[in-house]
Amino acid sequence: MARPVTIQDEDILKAAREVFLERGMRATSVEIAARARVSPGILFKRFKTKEALFRAAMTPQGDPEHLLPIDLDARVGKGSVEDTLVELGTHLMDGFSRFIPTTMMAWSNRQEPEPAARAQHPIVGASERAAKRTRKVADYLAAEARLGRVREGDFDIVAQAFIGALWHHTFLQVMLDKARKQPASQQAYVRGVVHALWSGLAPERPSKR
16 A cells, blocks of 8 residues: 655645745635645644745745854865955855845734744844854954954944845845846856955955065
């Protein structure tokens, strides 16, 4: 006898995310179940309510402790700081192009959650991760400054300017439906941002006498 097909929660959430992004909260459990190829009863057995399914689908995927796509601690003192920032920025923009649509959907359909659930709300979690991500970039630049590879400065501001420029550009690309369609131009934009910041980060050269 053939084993019954078991669908994973990740497959249901992927289908729900797609339908919610297309239809918003107007999406019905029947539509989501059809996309996931399961019965509506399966949805409610696993997620209880449509609102619970929405929160789960809109929550950023992946390890919440994995804040950045590359290990900046391992890059300190190695290679070019500019190249590291370009690589980091390119990966971040790719992630932002997937994350921004779900964040916009979660924000537009936000409700005041119960106190116990407030800390688990996707928007709250995203804000906390964004702050930690900026902190890690600032810490990386500070470590490079201690080695003399970067000029001393306010690295919190530099990190916010760096990530903020990438986020804003990606947001506009998402709104114009151009995100992830022009990877070459995205990398060129990242290089431009890094080049602009580098004028204030490049270590000072010893004066010639």
